[in-house]
Amino acid sequence: MNKLLKNEKHTGLIAVVTAGALVSGAIAYLYLTKSGQESRDKAKHALKEALKNHASEFGSKKTPFSQKTIKTLLDKIL
Structure with missing residues (x-):
């Protein structure tokens, strides 16, 4: 965990957060709209x-x- 925080490049973390947001949006669309x-x-x-x-x-x-x-x-x- 410390390696992740000390690393200046957080591209992996940004990619995971972005992918999570996209998946969450897709699930919300499928369950909350007609x-x-x-x-x-x-x-x-x-x-x-x-x-x-x-x-x-x-x-x-x-x-x-x-x-x-x-x-x-x-x-x-x-």
Whole structure:
């Protein structure tokens, strides 16, 4: 800790504080605005679809079930 305070160049500290501020602003936007709610809903839907696609592709290679069957099952679960 003393090395950090004695160092004249605080570029690492400035970078961390800036990154933290940007992430905090993004989180606040997503949770405090109506359009943020819509963005979260879109992201959630896209994540579910990607998960179903990857899981059905992997499952069809490792099991005797087709991708369509696995996607149907995942639709019921998720």
